[in-house]
Structures are given as structure tokens and as C-alpha cells.
Amino acid sequence: MRISEQTIAHLARLAHLDLEPEEMERLTRDLGAILEYVERLADTGETIADDLLPMTWLREDNPMLPLAPGIAVSVAPERHNELFKVPPVLGGDRSKSA
Amino acid sequence: MSLLALPASTLAARVKKGEVRAAHVVEESLARIESENPRLGAVLHVGADAARETARRVDDDVSRGIDPGPLAGVPILLKDNISTLGMPTTAGSRILDGYRPLFDATVVEKLRKAGAIPIGKTNLDEFAMGSSTENSAFGVTRNPWDMTRVPGGSSGGSAAAVASAMTPVALGSDTGGSVRQPASFCGVYGLLPTYGRVSRFGLIAFASSLDQIGPMARDLGGVRAVFEVIAGHDPRDATSSIQAPAPARTGPLRVGVAQELLSRPGVETAVAARLEEAAQKLERSGAKLVPVTLPDPDKAVATYYLIATAEASSNLARYDGVRYGLRVPGETVESMMRLTRSAGFGREVKRRILLGTFVLSSGYYDAYYVRAQSHRALLRRAFLKIFEGVDVVLLPTSPTTAFAIGDRTEDPLAMYLADVFTVYGNLAGLPALSVPAGRDAAGLPVGAQLMAPPFGEDRLFAAAEQLEGTGV
Numbered sequence: 001m002r003i004s005e006q007t008i009a010h011l012a013r014l015a016h017l018d019l020e021p022e023e024m025e026r027l028t029r030d031l032g033a034i035l036e037y038v039e040r041l042a043d044t045g046e047t048i049a050d051d052l053l054p055m056t057w058l059r060e061d062n063p064m065l066p067l068a069p070g071i072a073v074s075v076a077p078e079r080h081n082e083l084f085k086v087p088p089v090l091g092g093d094r095s096k097s098a
Numbered sequence: 099m100s101l102l103a104l105p106a107s108t109l110a111a112r113v114k115k116g117e118v119r120a121a122h123v124v125e126e127s128l129a130r131i132e133s134e135n136p137r138l139g140a141v142l143h144v145g146a147d148a149a150r151e152t153a154r155r156v157d158d159d160v161s162r163g164i165d166p167g168p169l170a171g172v173p174i175l176l177k178d179n180i181s182t183l184g185m186p187t188t189a190g191s192r193i194l195d196g197y198r199p200l201f202d203a204t205v206v207e208k209l210r211k212a213g214a215i216p217i218g219k220t221n222l223d224e225f226a227m228g229s230s231t232e233n234s235a236f237g238v239t240r241n242p243w244d245m246t247r248v249p250g251g252s253s254g255g256s257a258a259a260v261a262s263a264m265t266p267v268a269l270g271s272d273t274g275g276s277v278r279q280p281a282s283f284c285g286v287y288g289l290l291p292t293y294g295r296v297s298r299f300g301l302i303a304f305a306s307s308l309d310q311i312g313p314m315a316r317d318l319g320g321v322r323a324v325f326e327v328i329a330g331h332d333p334r335d336a337t338s339s340i341q342a343p344a345p346a347r348t349g350p351l352r353v354g355v356a357q358e359l360l361s362r363p364g365v366e367t368a369v370a371a372r373l374e375e376a377a378q379k380l381e382r383s384g385a386k387l388v389p390v391t392l393p394d395p396d397k398a399v400a401t402y403y404l405i406a407t408a409e410a411s412s413n414l415a416r417y418d419g420v421r422y423g424l425r426v427p428g429e430t431v432e433s434m435m436r437l438t439r440s441a442g443f444g445r446e447v448k449r450r451i452l453l454g455t456f457v458l459s460s461g462y463y464d465a466y467y468v469r470a471q472s473h474r475a476l477l478r479r480a481f482l483k484i485f486e487g488v489d490v491v492l493l494p495t496s497p498t499t500a501f502a503i504g505d506r507t508e509d510p511l512a513m514y515l516a517d518v519f520t521v522y523g524n525l526a527g528l529p530a531l532s533v534p535a536g537r538d539a540a541g542l543p544v545g546a547q548l549m550a551p552p553f554g555e556d557r558l559f560a561a562a563e564q565l566e567g568t569g570v
Contacts, residue, residue, distance in 0.1 A: 003456075011455045015411065016418075016432070017448055018440040030449055030510050031456065037511055038400040041469050059336045071200055077425035084420050089431045 003032045101126050106172045106266040106320035110213065113171030116160050120153035120171030120215065127173040127217055131264045139239045140249070140258040142178050144218040145185045149173065152215045159213075167213030169327060174209060175259045175268040178219040179226055180311065181300035182206055185216070189302045190224040190234035190252075193442025194423045203300020204335070205269060205311050205328040212327040217265060220255030224444045225414065226276055226304045228252050229516035232507055233446045240503070241283060243542055247500040250280030250516075253314065257284035260314050267315040267324050273304050274402050275495075275520025277312040278532035282495035282545025285534045287321045287562070288314045290520075292552045293527035294339030296325075297332030305409035306337070308402075308524040318562050321531070325555065344553040347489055351561055353380050354390035354488035359519065362395070365497040368538035373494055376535045376546040376565055380492070383564040388488050393480045395518045397473060402521040403514055404457050404470035410447075411454025417442065449510060478526040485551040490561045494519050495532040495545035523549055531558040533565050 008028050012019050019027065066072075069082040078085040101109060101123050112118040128146055135141045159166040176182060179189040181199035183206075188194045206216060223233035231239040231254025239254045241247040242262040249258040253270025257280035260268045270277040272290040281288025289312045296311050303309060313324035332338040355377050360370040381387050419425035419438035426441050428434030443451070457466045484491065497518060506513040523530035528549055535546035546565065550557040 007456075008452065011452045011459070014459070015451050015455045016415075016436045016439050017443070017451065018436050019448075023445075023448070026445075027449060027452060031453055033511055034403065034453060034514075035456075037396075038404055038466065038470075040397055041400050041404070041473055042465065059333065059338075064334070067200060072421075075197065075200065075422040077419060077423070086420055086431045087428055087434050 003028060003035060100263065102130055102263045102266060105317040106169065106315060107323050109266060110168060110170045110172050114160060114165065120156040123171050124149050124153040124173055124215055124217065127265055131218065134262045134264060137245065138242060138258050138262060139237050140220055140255040141175065141218045142188065142221050142236055143186050148184050149215050149217040156213055167211060168323060169209065170213035171215065172267060173215045173217040173265045175218050175220050175256055175265045176206065176216055177222050177253050177256050177270045179222060179271055179302040180206060180269060182216060185219055190222045190236060191442065192235040192424060193417050197423050201300060204297035204332045208328050220259055220268060222255055223252035224447050226252040226271055226273055227446050227450055229279055229513050231255060232503065233444060235444055238503060241500045243285065244500065246502055248503055250283035250500060252276040254280045256314050257281055257286060260286050260316055267313060267320045270312055270314050271301055272310050272312050273308045274406060274524050275517040277314060278495050278520050278530060278547060279516060281314050281532040283500040283543065285543030286314055286316050287318055288312060288532045289321050289325055290523050290530045291325060291329060291555060292529045294337050295329050297335040297338050299332055299334040303413040305406040306413060307409060308406055318559065318566055322559050341553055343556060344551065346556050351385040352388055352488045353385045354388050354484060354491040356392045356491060356493040357389055358391060359493055365494065366499065369494050369497060369544050372536040372544040373546055377492055380564050390484050390488060390491060393477045398477060398521050398525060399514060399518050401470045401473040402525055404466050405474060407450045407454035408457045408467050411451045411458065414451055474525050481526045481528060489557050491549045493547050495547040499538045499542035499544060519547060528552060529555045529558055531562055533562045
């Protein structure tokens with residue numbers, strides 16, 4: 001399938017990535033080739049199997065002891081006491097990241 | 099003879115008897131890493147002080163008559179996407195440069211309890227995404243058999259380290275062939291355990307429904323000994339299985355031979371020839387050869403890349419510059435996140451995140467993701483049906499021997515096809531073992547792959563025993 005630079009730009013926004021023009025061009029080409037290869041899965045007339053992920057078994061969702069906050073923040077790039085410190089969440093350049 | 103040339107189980111037995119000191123083994127391993135690593139680039143971090151301390155404890159146990167465990171004094175290298183307390187864990191990515199986990203992965207805890215000595219961390223394709231160990235932010239790893247060639251990937255550092263006798267054993271992780279393909283390229287054994295058999299707790303997630311940690315070693319006994327230590331239920335991994343291993347089979351081994359794969363375009367003649375010889379050797383040992391037809395490998399690769407990238411795009415959303423790893427400052431939290439991810443992720447990782455985002459996006463989800471999941475279910479059914487008639491299946495690990503560094507970096511699809519025979523195991527959740535099966539005319543190792551039904555690792559070991567000695 002053909003994929004446009006606009007689609008790549010949209011995907012990059014969704015994935016929180018900025019792409020240089022050279023990256024954009026290369027990724028448009030690469031993803032187009034990969035999607036062409038995976039087209040072999042489409043329109044084969046096979047029914048959709050309903051036993052998806054047959055090998056997955058999940059444990060009970062029981063809470064376990066978490067890391068103590070002071071320890072958890074010890075590897076953070078920036079922290080304030082026992083809290084992760086981040087730049088403002090509201091305002092700023094939202095137009096670029098919608 | 100160097101102690102590091104001994105099989106892991108022999109080495110452990112000698113340490114336990116007090117014939118060899120663990121401290122001495124560790125010094126040999128550290129010296130070997132120091133002499134070999136500058137040319138190979140297999141090891142990213144060495145934890146010398148902690149390794150020496152662990153060795154002292156093992157030697158103390160021996161001197162006091164306490165059994166240090168089945169891997170007493172055996173130095174082991176760990177792929178750098180396996181969390182280690184006290185050593186960095188980078189996943190080969192700039193975004194985790196300098197990150198030091200606050201806990202050990204379950205496999206590392208188990209290795210320590212068994213007397214093994216984690217000695218360092220090995221290079222990998224960034225976030226285990228690759229088949230050549232050329233995608234690491236910290237340099238390429240070279241194949242010890244030919245320095246102009248790749249060691250395979252993504253566990254190329256572990257494979258090169260074991261092949262060059264830095265340690266007798268190492269751990270890798272396998273999402274689409276990342277233990278088995280480098281094992282094949284470097285002439286060592288590499289095991290993908292049944293999905294759920296080995297805990298993924300502490301393994302940096304790439305594609306959670308496909309990822310498994312697996313051992314690599316120069317001898318079959320080493321792979322088996324490490325597997326037996328790291329296998330088992332772990333409540334900290336939601337997908338860890340409580341199922342018991344399959345009972346051992348009696349009578350002659352029935353080996354399914356996927357003959358038609360050997361004449362596929364892209365399969366090197368030496369690979370096909372070594373596989374024919376492996377089949378003949380199994381037959382001479384009393385096995386019954388049964389022709390089998392495996393599901394279309396091209397469809398399997400397509401299925402794999404849709405599912406793996408979808409899961410990766412979700413798993414890698416956690417790298418946001420907030421809690422650990424790299425942060426590139428920005429005016430708002432959103433710009434900080436974009437700047438951090440753009441600077442921190444390499445080319446292949448961005449490619450897969452975008453493909454995964456596409457696969458999961460509205461309008462394409464049913465056409466790609468749901469269809470891929472359906473193919474995955476059909477593929478698993480097909481394999482379970484095949485295993486009603488055979489105990490193991492024999493096929494190549496890789497269609498080629500090690501390719502040249504730089505050969506495939508500009509063509510992602512060519513790189514993805516390096517996994518054409520290995521993705522079956524991950525998609526179907528089956529165990530598979532790459533066994534050294536001789537060399538090509540240039541002296542490069544060829545790997546034969548054995549696959550078994552779920553929890554049938556013992557069948558793989560039984561079949562591989564018949565092939566021992568054909569290797570490099």
C-alpha cells in the first residue's frame with residue numbers, strides 16, 4: 001500500500017516523535033515497502049480465527065508491594081522531594097503536539 | 099587449558115569440589131573480556147567488583163561445606179535488556195543511557211541463588227529490534243569467526259561473548275529469533291523456551307506476547323543447566339505458566355523434516371546441505387524421519403512484524419523522560435516528551451514505533467492487527483496438528499550464514515527476512531533450539547533448528563544430543 005508523508009507526520013505526532021525531513025522521506029519509503037510485503041495477509045479468503053492469543057493465561061490482578069516513593073524517584077531525571085518533577089503540563093506549544 | 103573452555107557443568111562441579119576457586123574463574127573471565135572485547139564489542143558493562151565479591155561468597159560456601167548451587171562459580175554475561183541491580187541496563191538505547199534498575203530480573207535472582215556469577219552486560223540491537231547487533235547506540239558487535247561479519251542479533255553480544263569464551267554461558271532474549279539466529283551465526287547453542295516457561299519480570303519489554311529470555315552456551319549441557327535454573331513459575335510475571343513440563347517420550351524419536359524450506363529462494367546451499375546431514379545423522383541414531391509441511395514462512399514474517407511492532411509501539415510509550423532515563427528539557431511536558439523520544443530512540447526503533455502506531459490506528463486496525471492475530475492463531479493450530487505426528491521438527495535456524503556488516507542496514511525488509519524460520523516459535527509460543535551443525539565453505543557456522551510442542555524442551559535436548567559433535 002502507498003503511504004503518504006502526511007500519514008507519516010500524523011503517526012509521528014501520535015507517537016510523540018519529531019522527524020527530520022530526511023527521516024520523513026526514508027520512513028515513508030521504508031513503511032511503504034514493509035506494508036507492501038504484509039499485504040500478503042490480506043484478502044486470502046480465510047475466516048478470522050477467534051481463538052486469538054491462545055497461549056496467554058493471566059494471573060489474578062492482585063496488588064503487590066510497590067517500590068517506596070523515595071526509592072522510585074531516585075532514578076528520575078528530575079525530582080522534588082519524593083515527587084517526579086516535570087515541566088508545565090498546561091499551556092506552551094500545544095499547536096505542535098495536538 | 100583455560101577454565102573458560104570447560105562446559106559450565108564441569109566447571110561448577112570442580113568449584114563445588116574445591117578443585118578450582120570461583121575467584122580464579124572470575125579473574126580468567128575478566129582477563130578474557132579485557133583482551134577480546136576491544137575487537138569484538140560484545141560487552142557493554144563489566145561489574146568486576148560485584149563479580150569478585152560474589153565469587154568470594156561462593157568460595158566461602160564451598161570451604162564451609164555449603165552447596166553454592168548447580169552453577170557454582172560459573173561466570174555469566176547478561177544481555178543488556180535484562181534488569182540488574184548494581185549494573186547499568188541500557189537496552190542498547192541512548193534513551194536508557196546511564197539507567198540503573200532498582201531491582202534484579204527474576205532470572206538474575208535465580209542465577210545468583212544457583213551460585214552463578216553475573217559478570218557483565220552484553221550489546222544488543224536497540225530494544226532487541228534487529229537481527230545483526232548493528233542497531234545499538236553503543237557500537238556494532240563483530241562475529242568472532244570473521245570480524246567483517248555480523249554476529250546476528252539481537253543477542254549478538256551474548257553470542258559473540260560465548261563463542262569467544264569470555265564466559266561459558268550467557269543469557270539473551272528472543273522475540274522473533276534473537277537468541278537462536280545469533281547462536282547460529284556464532285556456532286553456539288541457543289534456546290527459545292516455551293512462552294511462559296521463563297519469567298519475563300525485569301526483561302525490558304519489546305513485544306510482550308512474543309518475548310522470552312533464553313540461554314546460550316558452547317555446549318548443550320550449558321544451555322540445559324542454565325535453563326533448568328531460570329525456568330519456573332513467577333507470580334511477578336502475569337503470563338508466567340504454572341503448567342508442568344511435557345512428560346518425556348519413550349521409543350524412537352519422530353523428527354518432522356521441513357524439506358521444502360531447504361529449496362526456498364534465499365536459502366544458501368551450504369545451509370541446506372548441513373540440514374540434510376543433520377537429518378541423516380538423526381536417522382542413523384534411530385530417529386524416524388517424517389516429511390512435514392510448515393505454514394507459509396512469508397506470511398509468518400508478515401504476521402510477526404505487524405504484531406511485534408504493534409506491541410512495541412505500546413510498550414515504548416513509557417519512555418517519556420519523566421521517571422527514568424534520558425530527558426531533553428522542553429517548555430511543556432509534551433515538548434519535553436517529543437524532544438526526549440526524538441533524541442533518545444534510534445532509526446530502527448522509530449521505524450517500528452511508527453509501523454506499530456499505524457497498525458493499531460483507527461481504520462487500519464481490523465485490516466492489519468486483527469488479521470495478523472488471526473494468522474497467528476491459525477499458525478499455532480497448524481503446528482499443534484503437526485506435533486500430533488512428530489516429536490520435534492527440524493529446519494534451518496537462518497537461511498544464511500553470517501552476513502557482512504553494513505550489508506542489510508539500508509534495506510529493513512531484507513533484515514526482517516533473516517528471521518524467516520525463527521518467528522514460528524515466538525508466534526506459536528513453542529520452544530526451539532539452535533544447534534551448531536557444521537560450517538559453510540568460508541568456515542562460517544551453520545545452525546540447525548529443532549522445534550517441539552509447548553513445554554517439550556526435554557525433547558529438544560534429547561534430539562540435540564544425537565546431533566552433538568557435528569558442530570563447529
